Amino acid sequence: MATTKIDQERCKGCEMCIAVCPKKILGLSDKINAQGYHFVEQKGPDCIGCTFCALVCPDVVIEVYK
Amino acid sequence: MATTKIDQERCKGCEMCIAVCPKKILGLSDKINAQGYHFVEQKGPDCIGCTFCALVCPDVVIEVYK
Amino acid sequence: MQKVFGYPRALTSKRTHYCPGCTHGIVHRLVAEAIDDLGIQEQTIGIAPVGCAVLAYEYFDVDFQEAAHGRAPAVATGIKRVHPDAVVFSYQGDGDLASIGTAEIVHAAARGENITVIFINNTVYGMTGGQMAPTTLPGQKTTTSPYGRDTTKVGFPIRVSEMLATLDGPSYIERVSVHDPKHIIKAGRAIRKAFEMQIAGKGFSLVEVLSTCPTNWGLTPIKALERLKEQMIPYYPLGVFRSPEEVAEE
Amino acid sequence: MQKVFGYPRALTSKRTHYCPGCTHGIVHRLVAEAIDDLGIQEQTIGIAPVGCAVLAYEYFDVDFQEAAHGRAPAVATGIKRVHPDAVVFSYQGDGDLASIGTAEIVHAAARGENITVIFINNTVYGMTGGQMAPTTLPGQKTTTSPYGRDTTKVGFPIRVSEMLATLDGPSYIERVSVHDPKHIIKAGRAIRKAFEMQIAGKGFSLVEVLSTCPTNWGLTPIKALERLKEQMIPYYPLGVFRSPEEVAEE
Amino acid sequence: MTYEIICAGFGGQGVMLIGELLAYGGMLEGKNVTWFPSYGPEMRGGTANCSVVISDQPVGSPIVSEPDGLIAMNGPSLEKFKATVKPGGAIVYNASMIETASEMPGLKMLPVPSNEIASELGNNKVANMVALGAFIGLTKVITLSSAVKALEHVLPARHHKLIPLNVAALEKGLALVK
Amino acid sequence: MTYEIICAGFGGQGVMLIGELLAYGGMLEGKNVTWFPSYGPEMRGGTANCSVVISDQPVGSPIVSEPDGLIAMNGPSLEKFKATVKPGGAIVYNASMIETASEMPGLKMLPVPSNEIASELGNNKVANMVALGAFIGLTKVITLSSAVKALEHVLPARHHKLIPLNVAALEKGLALVK
Amino acid sequence: MERVMMKGNEALAEGAIRAGCRFFFGYPITPQNEIPEYMARRMPEVNGVFLQAESEVSAINMIYGAGGAGGRALTSSSSPGISLKQEGISYLAGAQVPCVIVNVARGGPGLGGLGPSQSDYFQATKGGGHGDYHLIVYAPGTAQEMVDLIGLAFDKAEEYRNPVMILSDAIMGQMMEPVVLPEMREVTADQPWATTGKKGRAKPNVINSLGIVGEDLERINIELQEKYKKIVDNEIRYEADGIDDADLIVVAYGTTSRVARSALNMLRAEGKKVGLLRPITLWPFPKPILSELAAEGKRFLVVEMSVGQLVEDVILAVNDRAKVDFFGKLNGSVPTVREVYNEINALLQKGGA
C-alpha cells in the first residue's frame, strides 16, 4: 500500500508524471489552481510507491509514502 | 659546387645556421652590421648546397646557389 | 507509512518561474538532493548563470552569486580561492557555458579548479526566446536558424564533455539525461559524485545534463522528453568521459 | 649556378623586430613560401595578432588587419564572409589563441569557418615579457610563475590541437615543429596543405607550430631549439590530428 | 483627436493581437498609431497587456497610462487598469471570467460574455475578437471593416483560413452594442 | 636645488642601472629623487635611456627634457640628447664608442674611454660604472660612497660578489676627474 | 507610399537591408532579439550573411573584419552586451572601420532589467572604451526614424570611415508604428582602403590601430581629431518643435522625447509656451542651437531615463547662460506623461530663471 501527496498549488499540469505512472492512476483535475493550471490528482488507489511520478516532476509537487 | 649569398645587414648573429651546417663552414664575422650584430660569413668553399642554413635562418638572410 | 520521496531541504519553498514540464526543475531537485545527502548545505555556494536559471538563487537555500552571462566558472574560481573549504558549484545553460563562456569553462577545467559545474544542455537559448545554441542539432529550427541549422554555414554542435575531456585538469566529466525515471536516478548519482570529487579535493568536475525546453522546441513536455531521448542522445552519447577510477562506459 | 633557396615574394624587404634566433621568422617565411607556391598573394588577407607578431602586417606583402588580442578568428570570419574567394589566414601566439582567444578559436573551428590558422606555440607570452601561457610546461619558470608552473594551483597546459580535433568542424589540424631543417620542411608542407584545404573549400584548418622564444626562455637560440625538441615535443606530440583523408601519424 | 487604449489579460488570451488589430485598423484609416507590448516577469504565461494610441497628430508617448478605452479579458487586468481610465472613457470586460464588476462612475462599462460567445462559434480562441467587436461597437474608434482588413495583414498567411471565423466573432461582439 | 640627468645608450650597456644608482644614491643622501625608463620600439636591443631627478624639493616631472647632466654611452645617444643639456651642464660620454664629439659651448664635456678601462679591469660590462664614476667626479651630484652604498641595494643579492669590481670601476672613473 | 506596421527593431533591420547592409553579426539579448531574428530570416533572401557569433566580443570583432574588408556590416545588442564590445569599439574607431552598432538599451547597472533606459548615454557619447575617440550617435524617435537613420548611419559611417551607433531602447525597439520603407539600394561604394586581397595594388591595405613606433600614435590621433571636427561642423541633427515662442524648452531624445511630446501637447492645449528640442545626433551634440536658445533667454528642462547624463551636455552647451532643470527616472521605471506634465507645470509656476 502506497500513496502520493500532491501539492496542488505547485503543479503546472505538465502531465509528465501522468505519462510515467506504471499504474496509470494520475490525471489532471478539472479545477485550476491559483497559477491557472489544471493540477494533477491521484485518481486511483493502486499506487505502488515506485516514485516515478515524483522523479520526473520538475516542480517537486509529489511526495510518495509507502 | 655550391655557395651561399648572405645578406649581412639582415643577419642577427643568432648562430643557428652555423649549428646546422653539415660542412661547418659558416661562422660569425668579427665585424658588426648597422644593427649592431656580428653577422655570418661563409668561411670555406665546401658548401654542398644542402640549404640547411637557409631553412633554419629566421631572418631569411641566406640564399643558396648550386 | 513512510515518506519515500519528499521535498529536499536545500530547496526553498518558492515556486519556480520555469515553464510547465521544463526539466530545469528536475535538475534543481537533483542538485538539492545531493547537497542534502552530503550534508553540505551550510557550506555550499552556488553561482547562477544568465539563462532561464538566472533566478536559481531564489530556489536553492544556499548562498549564491549571480554571474554575468558565461562567466560563472570565473566567478566560481574567485569564490573557491577565497573559501577553499566551501563547496562551490555553478549551474549553467548551453548558451552560457558553450557559447559566450567557452574560454571560462575551458580554463577552469584546464586549471583543474576544484569546483563542480552543472551544465544544462537543452540545444537552445531558453531565456531569450529560443535562439540557436552551440549545441543546437543539425537541421534544428530555432528563431535564429529559422530554416534549420545549416552546418555548411554555421558549423556543427559542440560536444562539450568530449572537448573538455581532452584536458588534463578535470577529475570527472559525465553526460547524463533526465528523460525518464531511470536516467533521472543516474543523473542524480552523477551529480552527487561530482560534488564528492570536489569535497575530496580532486579538482574540476562537470555533469552535462541533456535537458528539455518544451516551450522553445514547440513540443509538449512529454514529446520533448521523447525528442531528448531519440534525437539528442544519439548526437550526445551518455557516459563518463573522465574519471579518476573508471573509463568511459555506456 | 641556380638559386636553390631564395627570398620569398610574399615577404616585404623590411627587417623584422624579432629577437635574434626567434623562430617566428622561420614561420613567417614558411607562410610566405606557401603563398608563393600557391600563387595566391593577390587574394590573400592576413590577420595579425597581439603578440610578438603584432607587426606581421609590415612583413607580409599581402592585405592585413591587425586584430584585438585573441580575436583574430572572429576578424578572419568577418573578412571571409565578405570575401569568400579570398584566402584568409590568422597568425596567432599561444597567449592570443589559447588564453584570451579560446572562445573565438573553438567556435571558428566548430563553425568549420573556411580559414587557415597558423598557431605559434612557444609556451610563453613573448611580447609582454615572458609571462605564463596556457601552454607553459609544468614546472617552467616564467615571470608570472616565478617558482615554476605549479599544476596543483594553476592546472595543466592545454593541448590545443587535440582539443579542437574533438570538434566536427575542422578539416585539417596538424602539429609541427621548427627545431631542425627536416622538421622545418615538414612544417612548410603542413602550412601549404592548410592553405590548400581552404582553397578547396574544405573548411577550418590549423597548423600548430612548436616554436622558440630564446629571450624569455633565457636560452641561446641554439639551446632554445634543443629545449623545443627535448621538452616540448614529448608534451606536445607532433602529428596530424584531423584530416579528411588521413588518420593521425608520427 | 487622440484615442488611447489598453488591452489586457492572461498570456494566451490574445490581447496583443486585438491591440495590433486596433492599431493596424487605425493606420488603414490614415491615422497615426502606436502599439506597445508589456509582459509580466514570468517566463511564459502570466499577465500581459498592450498600449495602443490612435491619433490625428504624431503620437507622443506610446505607453498609455490614462487610457480612453480598456479591454480587460480577465479579473486581475480589470482591477489593475479600471481606475486609470479617463473620465468619459469606455471599458469592455470579459464577463465570462469576471463575475461582477462594480460600476465606475463616468465610464461606459460593457460586460461581454466573450468565451461563451466564442464557444458558440465553435472556437474558444476567438473570445478576444468578440471583445474587440464589442469595443469597436461601443467606441467607434475604428470601423469594423478596418478591423477586418487589418486581420489580413496581422494574421500570418497560414492562419488566413481562420479569418471568416474571426470576422464572425467580431460581428457577434459588435452586435452586442447595436 | 634640483639636478636632472639623462643616462642613455644601447640596450645592454647598463644605462638603466647607472641611472638607478644615481637616484638611489640621492635618496640615501636624503634627497627627493625619481627614475624613469624609456625604451625604443624594438622588441629587444635597440636604444634605451632613463631620466633621473635629484632634488631638495618634491620632484615635479620625472621626465627630463632639459637635463643638467648627460651620460651618453654611444654615439646616437650623444647626438640625440646633447643639444637638450642646460647651459652650464655636464656631459660624460663613452669615448670608446664615440670617436670625436664637437665641443658644446657652455657645457663641461668629458670623454671617458669606458670600455677600455673596463677591459683593463677584466670585465667589459662595467664600462657603465666607469662612466658613472667620472660623472660623479665631474658633477658631484652624489658622493662616491652613496653610489657604492646604492650598489648594495640595487644589485640583486646573487650579484653582490661583483660589487668590488663595480666599485673599482667607479673609482677608476672618478680618478679621471680628480 | 505604403505604410506598414513594424516594431522599431524590425523596422531598423529592414531599413538596414534596404540600405545595402549584407553582413550581420550578433548575439542574442533581450530587448533586441527581433533584430537578429529578423536578419536570420531575411538575409538569406538577399544573399546576405547572418551569423550568430559566440559572444558580443566576437560579434564586434567580426564587424571589424567585415567592415575592414569593405562590407556594410551591422551588429546589435543591449546594454551589458554593448559594455562587452567596448574594446572592439575603441579598435573600430582607432582603425577607422565603418560599421553600425545598435544599442537597444535596457536598465542597468549589471544584469539589471529588461525595461528601457537612457543610462548608456555617457558610454555612447563620451567613449565607454579607452582613448579619445567618438562614434557618431543617432537617437531615433520613431519607427520611421529607425528606418531612415540606419540608412544614414551606413552612409555616414563610410563617408567618414567611422563607426556609428544607433542608441535606441527597449520601448523604441518593441513599439510598433507605421513606417514607409524606402526602395532597396544597391551599394557599390568604392573603398580603396579596404582589405580585399591586393588584386594588383602596389601596396597592401592594412587595417590597424597600433602606433608604437615613433610619432605614429600621435599622427593617428591628429587624423582622428581632424575628422571629428569635420563631423561636428557638418553632422549635427535635431528636431525643434515650437521653440520660437517657448519660454521653457524640454530637451529629450528617443522615448522620453515621446513622453515629453505628449505632455507638451497637453500644456500647449492649455496655452502654455513650451517647446521641444530633440537631439537626433547625440554626438555630435547640438550645442550651437542650445547655446543660441540660451542666449535668447530660454530655460530648459532635460527629461531622461537616468540620473542625469544628457543634462551634462546641455549644461556644457548653455554654460550658465540659462537655467537647466532636470527630471529623471531611475532605471526600472519610466516617466509617465502625467509626471512630465506636472514637472513642467511646476517649473512654469516657479517662474523665470
Added chain:
Amino acid sequence: MERVMMKGNEALAEGAIRAGCRFFFGYPITPQNEIPEYMARRMPEVNGVFLQAESEVSAINMIYGAGGAGGRALTSSSSPGISLKQEGISYLAGAQVPCVIVNVARGGPGLGGLGPSQSDYFQATKGGGHGDYHLIVYAPGTAQEMVDLIGLAFDKAEEYRNPVMILSDAIMGQMMEPVVLPEMREVTADQPWATTGKKGRAKPNVINSLGIVGEDLERINIELQEKYKKIVDNEIRYEADGIDDADLIVVAYGTTSRVARSALNMLRAEGKKVGLLRPITLWPFPKPILSELAAEGKRFLVVEMSVGQLVEDVILAVNDRAKVDFFGKLNGSVPTVREVYNEINALLQKGGA
C-alpha cells in the same frame, strides 16, 4: 622610517599586500606587468592567491566572485584590458561588490601605444559600462600615494561596498621613487553580506544585480544613488598648492600634475602667482573647492594627456563663473615642462578672464 626606491606599479602591489589584499587576478598587459609579476612572487609568501586569469573578462569576474565572497581582491590592467572589463565593472557596481581595479592607462584608441595617457578619464568617472553607476576613482600623484591610496581604496571599497578604481598611467607605473611602506595590516572586517556558505545563517546571502521583478531594479538604483550621495559628501580628496594668492590655477592629476608642478615652480621662482589644484579623487570630483575658487575670481588651466576630458568636469564645476583654459596632448606624446610653462605664461600675458 626607511625609504625604499620602488616603481609605482610595485609600490602599489606591495601597498595592496600590506593593506591586507590576498587575492589578485589579472592578465598580462604592458605597462602594468610589474603588478602581476610582483604579485606572482609575493602572494605565496603571505599565503595569498595570485592567479593569472585567461583574459581580462575572466579576471574581473574572478574579482566579482572573490569580492562577493568577502576577500580583499585586486585586479589590474591597462586601457584595452580595462575596456574589456566594462561589463564586469557594471556588475560589480550593481551588485555592490567591494574590490579594487587598477588602470595603468596607455595611449589609445584601439591597440594604441605603450606610452602614458589620461584619455580613459571619462571611462573611469562617467561609467564606461552600462547603467547609472559610479566607481570611487583615485588618481595617485607619487609612488608614495600608490602605496597610500591602494590601502585607502580597500578600506573605502568595503566601507561603501563599492568597486574602487586607481587610475594611473604608464609613467606613474614605471617611475621609481622613494616610498615609506606601512606595516602589514591584519584585516578581519566583518562582511555579513558576503557569500561564505550559510554557516547557520537563517537566510542565504546573495550577490546579485538583477531586478526583473516589479520595482526591484528601481529599488537597487535608489539604494545606489543614496550611497553615491554619501560618497560625494564625504570622500572628496585633492591637493591644493599655493592657490590662495594665485591668479591662475592649474588643474591636473597624476602625471600631468607632476609636469605642471615643475612648470609652476619655474614660474613661482619668477614671482608669478600661480597655483596647482590636483584632484586625488576623480570621482567624487572636487567640485565644491573649484566652485569656491571660481567665485573668488580665479582662472583655471586644465592640463591633460587627452583632447580634454577632465576639463569638462572643471567647466561643470565652475559653471561659467570663471574662465577655463585647456592644454592637452594627444595620446602618443607627453607634455613637456617647457610646453606647460609656455602655455601658462601665455595665459598670464593675455591677462584676466
